[in-house]
Amino acid sequence: MSDDGAKGNGEDARRPRRPETAAGRRARRRAAGDAVKQPAAVGAGKAGRGSSASAPAKRKGSPAPATKREDDGEKQSIFRRISRFLREVVAELRKVIWPTRKQMVTYTAVVLAFVAFMVALVWALDWVFAKAVFALFG
Amino acid sequence: MLSVIRSALATPDLRKKILFTLMIVVLYRVGAVTPAPGVSYEAVQACQPDQGEQGVFSLLNLFSGGALLQLSIFSTGIMPYITASIIVQLLTVVIPRFEELKKEGQAGQNKLTQYTRYLTIALAVLQATGVIALATRGGMFANCPQDVIPDSSVGSTALIVLTMTAGTAVMMWMGELITERGIGNGMSLLIFLNIAARIPIEGEIILSNQGGAVFAVVCVFVLAIISSVVFVEQGQRRIPVQYAKRMVGRRMYGGTSTYLPIKVNQAGVIPVIFASSLLYLPDLISRLVTPETETSWFKRVMAEYVTNQSNWVHIAIYFALIIFFTYFYISITFNVDDRAEDMKKYGGFIPGIRPGRPTAEYLHFVLNRITLPGSIYLGIVAILPNFFLDLTGEGNNQNFPFGGTAVLIMVGVALDTVKQIESQLMQRNYEGFLR
Numbered sequence: 001m002s003d004d005g006a007k008g009n010g011e012d013a014r015r016p017r018r019p020e021t022a023a024g025r026r027a028r029r030r031a032a033g034d035a036v037k038q039p040a041a042v043g044a045g046k047a048g049r050g051s052s053a054s055a056p057a058k059r060k061g062s063p064a065p066a067t068k069r070e071d072d073g074e075k076q077s078i079f080r081r082i083s084r085f086l087r088e089v090v091a092e093l094r095k096v097i098w099p100t101r102k103q104m105v106t107y108t109a110v111v112l113a114f115v116a117f118m119v120a121l122v123w124a125l126d127w128v129f130a131k132a133v134f135a136l137f138g
Numbered sequence: 139m140l141s142v143i144r145s146a147l148a149t150p151d152l153r154k155k156i157l158f159t160l161m162i163v164v165l166y167r168v169g170a171v172t173p174a175p176g177v178s179y180e181a182v183q184a185c186q187p188d189q190g191e192q193g194v195f196s197l198l199n200l201f202s203g204g205a206l207l208q209l210s211i212f213s214t215g216i217m218p219y220i221t222a223s224i225i226v227q228l229l230t231v232v233i234p235r236f237e238e239l240k241k242e243g244q245a246g247q248n249k250l251t252q253y254t255r256y257l258t259i260a261l262a263v264l265q266a267t268g269v270i271a272l273a274t275r276g277g278m279f280a281n282c283p284q285d286v287i288p289d290s291s292v293g294s295t296a297l298i299v300l301t302m303t304a305g306t307a308v309m310m311w312m313g314e315l316i317t318e319r320g321i322g323n324g325m326s327l328l329i330f331l332n333i334a335a336r337i338p339i340e341g342e343i344i345l346s347n348q349g350g351a352v353f354a355v356v357c358v359f360v361l362a363i364i365s366s367v368v369f370v371e372q373g374q375r376r377i378p379v380q381y382a383k384r385m386v387g388r389r390m391y392g393g394t395s396t397y398l399p400i401k402v403n404q405a406g407v408i409p410v411i412f413a414s415s416l417l418y419l420p421d422l423i424s425r426l427v428t429p430e431t432e433t434s435w436f437k438r439v440m441a442e443y444v445t446n447q448s449n450w451v452h453i454a455i456y457f458a459l460i461i462f463f464t465y466f467y468i469s470i471t472f473n474v475d476d477r478a479e480d481m482k483k484y485g486g487f488i489p490g491i492r493p494g495r496p497t498a499e500y501l502h503f504v505l506n507r508i509t510l511p512g513s514i515y516l517g518i519v520a521i522l523p524n525f526f527l528d529l530t531g532e533g534n535n536q537n538f539p540f541g542g543t544a545v546l547i548m549v550g551v552a553l554d555t556v557k558q559i560e561s562q563l564m565q566r567n568y569e570g571f572l573r
Contacts, residue, residue, distance in 0.1 A: 085507070085510075088503075088507050089507045089508075089510050089511060091507075092375060092504060092507040092508045093402075093508070093511055095375055095376075096373050096374065096375045096402055096508070097373070097374050097375075097376055098369065098372070098373050099368070099369060099372035099373065103372060104365060104368060104369060104372075107368045107372065107553070108361075108364055108365045108368050110552075110556050111364060111368060111549055111552045111553055111556070112364065114552040114555065114556055115334070115548055115549075115552050118330065118331070118334045118552075119334045119337050119338065121160075121163065122163070122167060122331055122334045122335045123335075123338045125163075125164060125167040126167055126170075126171065126204075126335060129167055129168055129170075129171040129172075130171055133171050133172060133173065133179070134183075137173060137179040137180075
């Protein structure tokens, strides 16, 4: 029943540790993940209540649609707005899916083949037509 | 690869399109070498090697595929058409009537196309006159002993202008035919051909003038540009779109989640074409209005700052124009309101954003931000070679076909065209080139 993180501190072990609500369970699972990083800081039972408060704060960090933030953007100074714009550019750029190496090779080869074909075609045509025009006018 | 080409040719629909495009290509090259009436073919040929390529002619000659210095019936190139379409598209923002037409839908769009064509003819007359004036005054063929145009009477000149203008009209028609019934975008494909026509010649010049080492370096450089263009061209920001399930009759539709791809460089090569053709305009005008011997301040300023490719002012203007046209072109071609409306109509939405106006705003937000690196990248690729040409360039520092602009245009058009063939193949469930 008791997991490894809670075995160390005896006081917490006596409390009922299984959270009843789904939100509580989620928080506990997250706390268990945190406990790997900072094992001394929180016991599992404490974190069951403590991190339920910090969870919404964490969720706020993920990028929200910026349409709402745009409204108050008018009041800021120009430099603020430029720097925010640049930050948003970087954020969007992170979401870009770049081609893989295999795709790159294929596409480059195809482009090269196409260009080579067209250049050869035009060169041959020009050569023939130049001869023909020379025969006619030259 | 070969089997794919075979399957492309085996598809009757696609085969027709490819052969049609190739036929136009052949006809186009015929026009590019056929001398205009009243032009002494022998004199032009005799003067050809003396011509040092520089300044505005290099760009003009490049964009006309070498037809300009041949004084052929296609001498004016498609420049008038490009310029006219830039002007008309810019006017849709400025003039309310044009804006109305644009919003009207197909009928209004046809009207705008018609205006573009008229403007093209007018510009073609101007440019043809300019070309002939330059040729007779000796501005085009420096120290040429023979008269390029022996008969300089009004009637003869008018005939040449008429022929060249007609040539431009034919080219315009060819471009539209390719767009309509062939493969790829006609206008950019014709520019591609022009550049392709210059490549063997310019490559030979580099090889003979500067030796194999420089040639190899140039080749490596071109390869690097090609792969970087491909890299950015393929980069996509995928906006997730969720489709609602709905019942139509007894069947269930939708319920799938897809994405709306927004390319980092959504505008393609058009901004580069626009910016470079807009930059040559003032110089051309200054050459047309003042005689060759006279130097006005306008001409001097133009020659020093705008035409000179290694000048900082030129580079800065070019860069700024590219960024401007990237945003401008995207705002024309990618209508966020329409996209949002379509999505709403078919029961799609972006998770976390309401359909309708908020969706349009979000698309606008993403588009504006993702375009900035795209446009900067376009600008950098286009101007980088100017710095390198400074380093390596002696006499022929205007090796255009190997400069950024030309390579950008070529790669962009090649990618577009190949992808269009690919998508046509996919419609028939064949495996394409691009697995």
